[in-house]
Amino acid sequence: MLPLLWRDWSIRLRFPLWLILLALPLPFVAVILGWIAREVGVGSLLAAFGWGALLAGLLQGVPLAADGHVTGVGHVATPFAALAGLAMTALVAVHGATFLTLRLPAADAAPLARTARRLVAVALAAVALAAVAGALSDRVRAATQRPLPAVLLPLVLVAALLAARAAHARHRPGVAFAATSAALALPVAGVGAALWPYALVSTVAPTASLSVTDAAASGPTLTVLGWLALPLLPALLGFQAMCWWVFRERTDGRAPVYW
Known part of the structure; x- marks a missing residue:
């Protein structure tokens, strides 16, 4: 629905975008090939870092000339982009640990809840550093x-992370998962x-x-996509x-799992 934006992303912000596209399939390939968890984790963390760097690249703008060309690639490699990538990686780590507290057996979930609370502190520090770098x-x-x-974003992120930490302390993983989902x-x-x-x-x-x-598709294209979305969106949401x-229970040997 935004074809020009995707075109410009692939050219002006190609390095974080390529990092995302290359890292996303790695966890699935690792599971299929039976690789160890390290490959799964590396792919997930690289994709998260790429998303953070991409959002930072959008927020700090690009040196786009009137003729539509961008000279060089140094505009993406900034301290703010690096810190934003680390902040997003920390948020994803908190979210992943919180999800495991929902899915793993209760005996295994308790240690993970403590890990998630420690990761919240790391995420808070990463968000604070990225916010300071952006303000400067x-x-x-x-x-x-x-x-x-832009000012409210880090404040709301801090509130969501603190809510997740409090929910873990009260043994309410569902509330913690909702808070980390909002933070992402x-x-x-x-x-x-x-x-x-x-x-x-x-x-x-x-x-x-x-x-x-200007980035949006033409009116007729959006009309066609809108009519296609009418039956498809409820079906996708329902699925x-x-x-x-189906996968709401913990993986205690009785509940179905993905793999």
Whole structure:
């Protein structure tokens, strides 16, 4: 639905995007081939780091000239992008540990809950460092169109992480999982709100910035996609709900598992 945005991402932010695309299949390949957990973990962590770096690349803008070209690749390799990648990796680690407290047998979930609480502290530190780096970045301040969402994003992330930590302490893994799920979704919403009405901001030629309207597909295309979504979206949501219901119990030898 945003073809121009995907085109520009693949060119202007190609390194974090390629990292995501190359790392995402690695855990599935590792499971299929029977590799050890290290390969599964490496692929997941690299994909998480790439997502964080990609969101940071969007928030700090790119040196997009009026002719649509970007010179060099150094605009992506910034301290803010690296710290944002680490922050996203920490958030994913907290979310993964929290998910395991829901799925593993109760005897194994208790130690993981303690691990998740320790990972929350790591994630809080990583989010704080990324927030400070973003606040000190001239590029982030210049590219941000709406400062309020950018300011609120780290604060809401901290609140979600603290809520997850408190839920783990009270042995409520479901609430903790909801909090970590929100923490993973918030960066996408926050970056989008901070850049609105632009999808890609130019730091050298403001007139070259790509707005959401310009990045969207044509009206007829969106109409066709809208009609296709009417029957497909309920089916997809229903299938996802069914999967959650089927695999809702802990893996105690009686409940079905994916693998």
